[in-house]
Amino acid sequence: MKGFVLKEFLHIFRDRRTMLILFGMPIVQVLLFGFAITNEINNAQIAILDESKDEMTLAITDKILSSGYFHLASVLTDRNQIEPAFREGVIKEVVIFEPNFSQRFGKENQAHMQIITDASDPNTANLLYNYTNAIIRDYTSKSTQLATPPIQIGIETTMQYNPELKGVFMFVPGTITILLMLISAMMTSISIAREKELGTLEVLLVSPLKPWQIIIGKVIPYILLSFINAVIILVLAYSVFAMPVRGSLVLLLLESILFIVMALSLGIFISTVSKTQQQAMMLSMFVLMLPTILLSGFIFPIENMPLPLQIISNINPSRWFIIIIKNIMLKGLGFGYFWKETLILVAMALFFVAMSVKKFNIRLSK
Amino acid sequence: MQTPDLIKQNEPNHVIEVNNMVKKFGDFVANDKLSFFVRQGEIFGFLGANGAGKTTAMKILCGLSAPTSGEINVAGFDVYRQTDLIKKNIGYMSQKFSLYEDLTIRENFRFYGGIYGLKNAEIKERIAYLLNRLGLMHAADKVLKEIPLGWKQKLAFSVAIMHRPKIVFLDEPTGGVDPVTRRQFWELIYEAANDGLTVFVTTHYMDEAEYCERVSIMVDGRIEALDTPARLREKYQAASMNEVFLKLARIKKSES
Amino acid sequence: MNQVAVDMREIRKSYNGTRALNDISVHIHQGELFGFIGPDGAGKSTLFHILTTLLLPDAGTALVGGFDTVREYGKIRRIVGYMPGRFSLYQDLTVEENLKFFAGIFKTTIAENYHLIKDIYGQIEPFKNRRAGQLSGGMKQKLALSCALVHKPEILFLDEPTTGVDAVSRKEFWEMLQRLKAQGITIIVSTPYMDEAALCDRVALMQKGDFMAINTPEVIVANFGYRLFAVKSALMYPLPAALEAMPDTKAVYRFGDAVHYLNTHEDKSAEDIIRHLQVHGHNEVTVNQVNPTIEDCFMLLMKKEETADANT
Numbered sequence: 001m002k003g004f005v006l007k008e009f010l011h012i013f014r015d016r017r018t019m020l021i022l023f024g025m026p027i028v029q030v031l032l033f034g035f036a037i038t039n040e041i042n043n044a045q046i047a048i049l050d051e052s053k054d055e056m057t058l059a060i061t062d063k064i065l066s067s068g069y070f071h072l073a074s075v076l077t078d079r080n081q082i083e084p085a086f087r088e089g090v091i092k093e094v095v096i097f098e099p100n101f102s103q104r105f106g107k108e109n110q111a112h113m114q115i116i117t118d119a120s121d122p123n124t125a126n127l128l129y130n131y132t133n134a135i136i137r138d139y140t141s142k143s144t145q146l147a148t149p150p151i152q153i154g155i156e157t158t159m160q161y162n163p164e165l166k167g168v169f170m171f172v173p174g175t176i177t178i179l180l181m182l183i184s185a186m187m188t189s190i191s192i193a194r195e196k197e198l199g200t201l202e203v204l205l206v207s208p209l210k211p212w213q214i215i216i217g218k219v220i221p222y223i224l225l226s227f228i229n230a231v232i233i234l235v236l237a238y239s240v241f242a243m244p245v246r247g248s249l250v251l252l253l254l255e256s257i258l259f260i261v262m263a264l265s266l267g268i269f270i271s272t273v274s275k276t277q278q279q280a281m282m283l284s285m286f287v288l289m290l291p292t293i294l295l296s297g298f299i300f301p302i303e304n305m306p307l308p309l310q311i312i313s314n315i316n317p318s319r320w321f322i323i324i325i326k327n328i329m330l331k332g333l334g335f336g337y338f339w340k341e342t343l344i345l346v347a348m349a350l351f352f353v354a355m356s357v358k359k360f361n362i363r364l365s366k
Numbered sequence: 367m368q369t370p371d372l373i374k375q376n377e378p379n380h381v382i383e384v385n386n387m388v389k390k391f392g393d394f395v396a397n398d399k400l401s402f403f404v405r406q407g408e409i410f411g412f413l414g415a416n417g418a419g420k421t422t423a424m425k426i427l428c429g430l431s432a433p434t435s436g437e438i439n440v441a442g443f444d445v446y447r448q449t450d451l452i453k454k455n456i457g458y459m460s461q462k463f464s465l466y467e468d469l470t471i472r473e474n475f476r477f478y479g480g481i482y483g484l485k486n487a488e489i490k491e492r493i494a495y496l497l498n499r500l501g502l503m504h505a506a507d508k509v510l511k512e513i514p515l516g517w518k519q520k521l522a523f524s525v526a527i528m529h530r531p532k533i534v535f536l537d538e539p540t541g542g543v544d545p546v547t548r549r550q551f552w553e554l555i556y557e558a559a560n561d562g563l564t565v566f567v568t569t570h571y572m573d574e575a576e577y578c579e580r581v582s583i584m585v586d587g588r589i590e591a592l593d594t595p596a597r598l599r600e601k602y603q604a605a606s607m608n609e610v611f612l613k614l615a616r617i618k619k620s621e622s
Numbered sequence: 623m624n625q626v627a628v629d630m631r632e633i634r635k636s637y638n639g640t641r642a643l644n645d646i647s648v649h650i651h652q653g654e655l656f657g658f659i660g661p662d663g664a665g666k667s668t669l670f671h672i673l674t675t676l677l678l679p680d681a682g683t684a685l686v687g688g689f690d691t692v693r694e695y696g697k698i699r700r701i702v703g704y705m706p707g708r709f710s711l712y713q714d715l716t717v718e719e720n721l722k723f724f725a726g727i728f729k730t731t732i733a734e735n736y737h738l739i740k741d742i743y744g745q746i747e748p749f750k751n752r753r754a755g756q757l758s759g760g761m762k763q764k765l766a767l768s769c770a771l772v773h774k775p776e777i778l779f780l781d782e783p784t785t786g787v788d789a790v791s792r793k794e795f796w797e798m799l800q801r802l803k804a805q806g807i808t809i810i811v812s813t814p815y816m817d818e819a820a821l822c823d824r825v826a827l828m829q830k831g832d833f834m835a836i837n838t839p840e841v842i843v844a845n846f847g848y849r850l851f852a853v854k855s856a857l858m859y860p861l862p863a864a865l866e867a868m869p870d871t872k873a874v875y876r877f878g879d880a881v882h883y884l885n886t887h888e889d890k891s892a893e894d895i896i897r898h899l900q901v902h903g904h905n906e907v908t909v910n911q912v913n914p915t916i917e918d919c920f921m922l923l924m925k926k927e928e929t930a931d932a933n934t
Contacts, residue, residue: 003726007715014714199708203770206674206704207727208696363676363695415788416759461786515663541786542814544661544829545917546924549875556859571815572789573917576878595879606878608789608817615790 004209004217011191012221022183022225026233029175030240044128045073045303046093047085052101060113063139064095069131086118087333089323093117093128120330124301172237173325174298176230177318180256181292183226184263185270186284188218192271193280211360219264226260227253246332252325258345259321263288265352266317272359292318320344379406380439381533381564382427387436389422396422397433398587406532409555409565411575411595414584415615420568421537423584427566428535429453441532454482457526457534461541465522467511471502474510475525482529496524499557516547523554527563534558536567540574552577572608581607583614590614625652626685627777627808628673633682635668642668644831645682650810650824652776655803658812659819659916660828666812667707669828670781673810674704687776700728703775705766707782707812713755717746717765720754721772728773735774738805742798743768760791767798778802780811784818796821816917827920834923839916846914846922848872849888851895852880856906864902868895873925882918883909 012018046064050057065072073091076082085091096114098104105111115132117125195201204214230253234245245252270287274280294300295309296318302310313319320341327333335342382404389397396419404410414420425431427440429449438445441455465474472493479489497503500520505513510521519539526534536555540548552574559565567578575581575595582592591598591614595607604610628650635643643665650656658666671677673686675695683690689697711720718732721743725732736743746761746768754765763783770778780799784792796818803809811822819825819839826836835842855861861881865874872884883895892909899907914922 003723007712007719007723010715010719011712198710198712199706200710200712202671202674202676202706203704203724204727205676206699206702207724207773208700208729209727363678415790416786418788515661538786542662544664544924545816545921546875547661552876553862560859570786570788570792573817573878577876599879611789612793615788 001213001217004213005220008191008218008221012225018187021187022229023232025182026175026179026229026236029179030172030233030236044070044092044124045090046070046095046128047074047076047082047091048072049076049079049082049094049096051099052097054100054102056102056105056111057097060097060136060139061095064132064135067131067135069128082116086116087331087337089327091118092124093132095132120326172233173322173329174293174296176233176256176325177259177296177298177321178289178292179229179233180226180260180321181263181288181318182284183229184222184260185267185288186281188222188264188267189270189274189280189284190277192218192268193274193277196271197276205363212357215268215356215360219268222264222267223257223260226263227257230256230260245329247328247334251335252328255321255324255328255342255345258342258349259317262317262345262349262352265349265356268356268360269352272356272361291316295319296322298322317345317348380404381406381441382410382566383437383439384427385437387423387426387438388434389419389426389431390434395587397426400436400589402582402589402592404533404564404566406564407559407562408580409559409567409578411578411581412566412568412584413572413575413581413611414568418584419587420584424535424537424566424568428456428458454529455532457529457531458537459522459526459534459539460537461539465510465518465525468509470507470509471497471513471521472506474521475528478525479528484529492528496528500524500554516543516550519543519547519551520554523551523558527558531563533564533566536565538568538570540569540571548574572606572611575607575611583611585615626650626688627652627654628656628684628686628810630673630684631682633669633672633679633684635665635672635677635680641831643672643679646831646833647682648826648833648836650808652808653803653806655799655809655821655823656811657819657822657825658810658828659814659816659825659920660812661814663830664828665831666828667781668831670704670706670779670810670812674702674779675699701776703770703773703778705770705778705780705783707785711754711762711766711769714753716751716753717757718750720765721768724769725772730773732772735772738774739768739771741801742771759787760794763787763791763795764798767795771802775807777808777810780809782812782814784813784815792818816915816920819916825916827916827923829920829924829927832927834927835919842916842919843914846919848884848886848914848922849890850912850914850918851883851892852877852910852912853883853895853899854880854906854908855899855904857904861899861904864899864904865895867902868898873922875921877918882912884922 012022048061050061064070070093074085076085076094079096082094085094094116096116098112098114101111101113113136115129117128119125192201195204238244266288267284270283271280274283291313292298295305295313295316297313298318302313302319305313324338324341324345327338380403384400384402387397387400388395400423412420412424422431426433426438426445429440429445429452432446440452443451443455445452466477469477475493475496476489479492484492493506494503497506502517502521505517510518523534523536523539540551543551548571555565555567555577569575578595580592580594581598582589584590591601591610593601598610599605599607602610602613604613626649628648630649631647632645633643633647634641634645658669660666668677672679672691673684675691675698678692683692685691686698687701691698712723715723721732725735742764746757746764749757749761754762757765767780767783770780784795787795792815799809799811800821819827822839824836824838825842827834827842835845837845853861853865858881862874862876865871865881865883868885870886870890872886874881874883876882892911895909896907
C-alpha cells in the first residue's frame with residue numbers, strides 16, 4: 001500500500017505536464033477568471049422597504065417592478081429585516097424610501113432613497129444597481145419637466161457583503177471548485193485509464209491487491225494534492241486580491257475535503273467506463289468540466305437559466321459546493337445555513353463511492 | 367568482403383541507391399555509413415535486431431526523416447530535396463495497418479486514392495482490379511472491423527500499391543497471422559514483384575527472409591551482411607537464415 | 623510430480639455473439655513448460671484472461687493450482703505470475719522502482735526472492751536507475767519477466783512474450799524460460815511463432831477458439847501422416863503453381879527457401895515429382911523428403927478443420 005502511494009507520487013512528479021496542470025493552473029485560473037468574466041441578470045428578486053408609502057414612492061415602485069427586470073419577493077416593514085432577508089440568499093437587492101418622501105420632495109425639491117445590493121455576486125450587484133438607477137432617473141426627468149428648478153432624488157447605494165465590489169472574490173469559489181474537480185476527478189480517471197492502456201492494470205488485478213486497495217492507493221496522492229491546491233488558491237486570493245475568509249476556515253477546509261472525495265469517486269467511476277486515457281479525458285471534460293463551469297452558477301446565475309437547465313443543475317455537485325463556499329467565504333455564515341447543501345454532497349459522495357467500488361471490477365470488464 | 371555485384375552504383379535499374387548514409391541522434395549513431403542499392407522489381411529483405419537501426423533507415427528512405435549525411439536516392443529522387451516526389455512514388459504499409467476500422471473497404475480505398483490525387487474513374491478501376499485479384503469484390507461494402515485479420519492485411523497491401531508506386535515499403539507486415547495467411551500474403555508480394563514493383567520488407571520471421579531475393583542484416587547501426595539468402599547461408603555455414611542471423615548478432619554481442 | 627497445475631474443462635466464451643473459445647479442455651502438469659501456439663484471434667489472450675481470473679467463462683470450469691477460477695480467484699492471484707501481451711511496465715519509473723513496486727504489491731521484497739530472478743534481473747541490474755521507457759526491447763522484456771517472477775509464483779503465465787521481438791532476443795528469452803523451468807515453476811506461454819513450439823514440453827495448437835492438437839511437439843510431428851517433400855528449382859516463383867497441377871496434390875506452399883509438397887498417395891516418390899516438373903519446363907529441380915515442422919503440422923491441421931467445417 002505504501003509502495004502504491006509512492007509509485008503514484010513518482011508518476012505525478014515525473015510528468016512535467018501533470019505538474020504544470022497541478023501547480024500552474026491555480027495561478028492562471030485565479031487571474032483569468034478574476035478579470036475576464038461578465039454576466040447578465042434577469043428577473044432579480046428584490047425587496048422593498050417603503051417608510052413613506054405615499055403616491056410618489058408607490059409610483060416609483062410600480063415603475064421598477066413593471067420594468068421586467070425585477071420581481072418583488074417581499075415587502076419589508078423594518079430596517080432590521082434587511083440583513084436576514086439577504087442571508088436567506090434569495091433577495092439580491094433592497095430598495096428603501098425614506099419617511100415622508102413625497103413631502104420632502106415637495107418642500108426641498110430633494111428626497112432620499114437607498115439601494116442595497118448583495119455584492120457577493122458583484123457583477124449582478126452592479127447591473128442591478130445600474131438598472132434601478134436608470135429607472136429612477138427616467139421617472140424624475142419625466143415628472144419634473146415642468147418644474148423649473150430640477151428636483152433631485154438622492155440615491156445612496158450600499159454593496160452588502162463585498163463593500164468594495166471586488167469581482168475577483170466571486171470567482172475564487174468558482175475557481176476552487178473547478179480546480180478541485182479537475183485535479184481530483186480528471187487526474188484520477190486519466191491515471192487509472194493509463195494503467196488500463198499500458199496493461200499494468202491487468203497485472204495489478206491478478207495480484208493479491210483488493211480493488212479497494214488499488215482505489216485508495218490511487219486516490220490518496222490526489223486528495224493530498226487537491227487539498228494543497230485549495231490552500232494555494234486561498235493564499236493567492238488572500239495575498240494578491242486581499243480576499244478575506246469571513247467564516248470558519250476549518251469548516252471551509254472540511255467541506256473542501258468532502259467535495260474532493262466526491263470528485264475522486266466520480267473520477268474513478270469515469271475510469272471504469274473508459275478504456276483509454278483519451279476517453280477518460282473527453283468524458284471528464286464533458287461530464288465534469290463543462291457543467292462545473294457553465295451549470296454551477298459560477299459564470300451564469302442559475303436563476304437566469306431556462307427551467308430545464310435549472311433542474312439539471314441540481315444534479316451538479318459543483319452547484320452545491322459553490323453555494324457552500326460562497327456562504328463561508330463571502331458571507332461568513334455558519335453551518336446552519338448550508339447543512340442542506342452539505343447533506344446533498346454527502347449523499348452524492350456516497351453514491352459515487354458505491355458506484356465506483358461496484359463498477360471497479362475484480363475482473364476485466366468484458 | 368563485398369562481392370563486386372554489391373558495390374556497383376548508378377545503374378539505371380536501381381530504384382534505391384544509398385551511399386554512406388549516416389544518421390546521428392546526438393552522440394548516438396543510429397545508421398553508420400550504410401551503402402546498398404535495390405534493383406527494380408526486387409524483393410529486398412531488410413533485417414536486424416530490435417534497435418539495430420532498421421526503422422531509422424526506413425524512415426529516411428520514405429522521406430520522413432532527413433539523414434545526417436550521405437547520398438541517398440529513392441525512386442530517382444533525392445531524399446534531401448525531393449521528399450514530396452519520393453512520397454508520391456512509394457507505398458508504405460506498417461504492422462499496424464493504417465486502414466480505418468469504421469469505414470468500408472471501398473471507402474478506405476477511395477480515401478487513399480484521393481490522398482494520392484487519383485481521379486475518380488481511376489480509383490474505380492483500381493478498386494475493381496485490386497479487389498478482383500484478392501477475390502474480395504463481394505465484400506467491398508463491408509465495414510473493416512467485420513472482416514478477418516488476414517483480409518485486412520492483404521487490403522492494406524493493396525491500398526499501399528493503389529497509386530502504382532515504384533517501391534513499396536513493408537514494415538513487419540505479417541505479424542501475428544496464421545501460417546497459411548502469411549503465405550498467401552507472400553504470394554501477393556511475389557505477384558506484385560513479378561509485375562515490376564520493388565518490395566522493401568522488414569520481418570522478424572526468419573523463414574520469410576528466405577523468400578527475399580537479397581537480404582541485408584543490420585547489427586548495431588551497420589550492415590553486417592548483404593547477399594542472396596543462399597549465398598549468406600553458404601558463407602556463414604548455416605542451415606537457415608535464422609542461423610545466419612543468430613550467428614551475426616551473437617558475434618557482435620560477444621565482441622561488446 | 624504430475625500433479626495438475628491447470629485443469630480446464632469445456633471452457634466457452636463469446637463476445638457479442640462471436641465465439642472466442644469453443645468448449646475447450648486442457649490439462650497442464652506441474653513443472654511443465656506448456657505452449658499455446660496460434661495466430662492472432664485464435665483465442666490465446668482470452669484463454670489467459672480466464673485462467674488468470676480476469677474474465678469469467680460463459681460455460682465450463684477451470685482449476686488453476688487446484689483453485690476454481692471463478693470462486694477462488696483470490697487464492698489463484700496469490701500463486702500466479704502474469705505477464706500480459708501488451709505489458710509495458712511503468713515507463714516513467716526506473717528499473718528498480720518497477721521491480722520494487724511489483725514486489726511490494728505481493729508483500730515481498732527484491733532481496734527475498736533475489737535467487738529466483740538473479741539470472742534475469744542480473745543482466746539489467748547495471749541499468750537499475752534508468753527509466754523503463756528508455757530500455758531496449760530485449761531489456762524491457764527481461765524486466766517484465768523479473769516483475770512477474772519477483773513474488774515467487776508457482777505458475778507463470780506469459781502471454782505472447784516474444785511478439786515483435788527479434789530472433790536473438792527470442793532465443794535468449796527461451797533459454798531463460800528453460801532455466802526457470804528447472805527451478806520447478808510451471809510456465810504457460812502463448813506465441814504466434816510456430817518455431818517456438820519445439821521449445822515447449824507440450825503444446826496446444828490453437829485456431830479460431832479450438833485446439834487442433836494437444837501433445838508433445840515430437841508426437842505432433844510424428845502424427846503428420848504424409849511424406850513431406852522440399853522442392854527447389856531454378857525458377858521459384860512459378861514453382862507452386864506447377865506443383866499444384868500434379869494429380870492428388872494434398873498441399874503446396876512455400877517454406878523457407880523451398881516449396882513444401884504433400885501428395886495424398888503414399889507411394890508418390892521424389893522421382894515422380896522431378897519428372898512432373900521437368901515436363902513443365904523446370905530445370906535444376908531438387909526434391910528431398912524432409913521432416914515436418916510444427917508449422918507444417920499447423921497448416922495441415924488447419925486444412926483438416928476447414929474441410930470438416932465445410933462438410934458440416
